[in-house]
Amino acid sequence: MDRQYDFAAIEKKWQKYWADKDLFSVTEDPEKQKYYVLEMFPYPSGKCHMGHVRNYSIGDVMARYLTMQGYNVLHPMGFDAFGLPAENAAIKHGTRPDVWTHDNMAEMTEQLKQLGLSYDWDRSVATCTPEYYKWMQWIFIQFFKKGLAYKKKKAVNWCPSCQTVLANEQVVDGVCERCKTPVGKKELEQWYLKITDYAERLLDDLDKLEGWPLKVRTMQKNWIGKSTGAQVFFEIEGFDQKLEIFTTRPDTLYGVTYMVLAPEHAFVQELVAGTEYEKPVAEFLDRLQYLSDIDRNSTTLEKEGLFIGRYCVNPLTGKRVPIYIGNYVLTDYGTGAIMAVPAHDQRDFDFAKKYNIEIIPVIDPGDPAIDVNDLQEAFLTEGKMINSDRFNGMNNREALDAIVAYIEEKGIGKASTIFRLRDWLISRQRYWGTPIPMLYCEHCGWVPEKEENLPVLLPEDVEFTGKGESPLTTSKTFQNGVCPVCGAPARREIDTMDTFLDSSWYFLRYCDARNDKAPWDKEKAKYWMSVDQYIGGVEHAILHLLYARFFTMFLYDIGMSPVEEPFKNLLTQGMVLKDGSKMSKSVGNIVSPEEIIAKYGADTARLFILFTAPPEKELEWSDAGVEGSYRFLNRVYRLVYDAADELKDAPAAFTAQNEDDKSLLFVLNSSIKKVGSDLKERFNFNTAISAIMVLVNELYRYRGLETQNKALLKYALDCLVLLLSPFTPHICEEMWEHLGHSESTYHQPWPKYDESALVQDTIEIVFQLNGKVKEKLNVASGLSKEAFQEAVMAEERVQQQLAGKQIVKIVSVPDRLLNVVVKG
């Protein structure tokens, strides 16, 4: 060991040591309590960025800390390796997606190792390998067998320039994210997963996820979007089918004065066929077609409608109400048709005013300032029912339930719930994804590939043009299959799966990553699952986390997963910013991890990132801050280096000899206590590190003393190194070795604090007058309320403060303060 902190040599040395000793590989050990720490695996774009460093540093500290606490810690890493960039590189540069991806994974793996992360690399997965996607296909087939995967023709996002379907995520502000062409709609037959069957469970379970940030739970709640109300059937005059609508306000049923259908509603064409309304309706539809998705869905779009010449009958009043089509009614929400109550819905109100439609109030606001029969705006809150026959006089909240019961009894409707969540469109017209293991047979229809034939391999004789249908159609042989049911020639599905499927179960695969007989061994999954701590960016708050929950629930239902919820605790880390905005190429404010590691080492990078902000907050990059972290490590290093030699023959047992020893012990033990609680209970790495800094400052003070207790000093330095080791493992291994230890810090037991060292004889307390601090005093600690008050009141300075004042009240808080309320 050199007095100069040579981080490059030290980091290389210990990374090799860890790898040689295979220190981070774990197996199921029923004797030990397990802990599963997981960071969201990266897409192998080629280089790690600071967001990765932050994410993995957080996970690494937890994994290392918990290991030292004696847990059997599973801490795996892999790659979410399918996806568009590899294919775009193929289109642009003619590279092979598999080669491109594997090169990137190799490079990123190297970088991750340079950060000193404690991963069990033996469990690594890459979703683009046949060993992985074989089981992806197997899971898809299980969905199909349970009737939860189906193919359906539906209007999807279509980019007319790229000639391909786009996922919702690929439509940014209404244009294609790649070529910026406005996205249109196209009817296509696509595979869907029936996530809507799980909507209720996905929603209800959110309340149980107490280890998740409220923010994420709320976002998922909004996304699932449950509405409760009723479905009601309206007869259409001269038409044999009934119009079904959904409403959250069945209490306003008596106030319905018209109906509005989405222009694309299935009934519309039939209702106007051969009438004078046929042509205007066609024109109305035409105009809507020209609108982009954003304009169509904009809340500021002028509400327009068109009477289509037909009437419905209100099932409660028998009243005839006109049917309109309207641009503000959505085809794919609810039933695509609404009952309109202008008196109690603002949109309906505006629409009714515009087209001169009757407004019937059914709830009386009970406010003299509002004329019920001449409303100036819709009345939305509570009141008493009017114009509602037998329900008149009831509070409208009660009437809501009563009316639902009534329509159920009369068979014209029933209580109902709808969700905003849609089924998951998983087909992608892409090459670089898991092939959907389905075949179309003339006789048998869509059938799954036989499980023993999995995986359905991605063909290599494929052209990448970036246009038209799935690239898999360009393979000469891929589509030619055999029907697994009847043996006739069958055509293979040429679309691949959305990559979000791959990442919806990888945490289960980590439990038994090398299994080639099953997706994983159930006993192993039972030991490791669920993930105790999941860490990743908040940008995955909805899609990834919802899909992973959905998969886990499904896998639980078919007996494959031991748990219903995959992630017990979730930590969403904040972004890394520079100059106030997210690091990005276009802004040109990127600081690369490579650069920082080369200049200061991985330990400094980790320390800076963990110290500068609490993990869930945004982190503003600061070059001066990095310097500070580097300086601190140098300071610790010198402290240990300079002391180590004189401590060689220090005895192991120590006793505190004087006040300085006691002070050091006090700081040492409070640091141990604070670091532990900050790590385990609060994830406050920043304050944990600051506690270690306080200890280092105290050690420097102690080192400046004439007489030092060598045994105590040795003990303190040992503890210091262990406390710091989860944060900056390389330098700590080096210092640990220098302090005369031969084993790695990794499996050392976490230091324990001595409660008795935390008890101080005297303690600084505050004397307040009327709640304002007047004096700071040292008094004996651990006194009773009365004794404490007596001790403080006896102080001369206190007596001076109280001179000539009339005491009204005394509040005594031992070991903290004495507050005297006075008059005059």
Add this chain to the structure above:
RNA sequence: GCCCUGAUGGCGGAAUUGGUAGACGCGCUGGACUCAAAAUCCAGUGGCCUUUAAAGCCGUGCGGGUUCGAUUCCCGCUUGGGGCACCA
């Protein structure tokens, strides 16, 4: 519009159940060491008033309230960030 969050020195941030606001770090100032500089070590550092010190006053986005005592709890605002949104 609805929902979730946040607002504390020059800066990043502490204050864990209502009890000394500003821990720790950055920056800055001064000192020691040095021929000098860098590095290092030590000390100081919320504002106002004051030659200095003591003392005092003000201070956690704004306005009220509860309390002996409020960054913390309650009511009403301002404002930054995020999510959802013609959702029937």
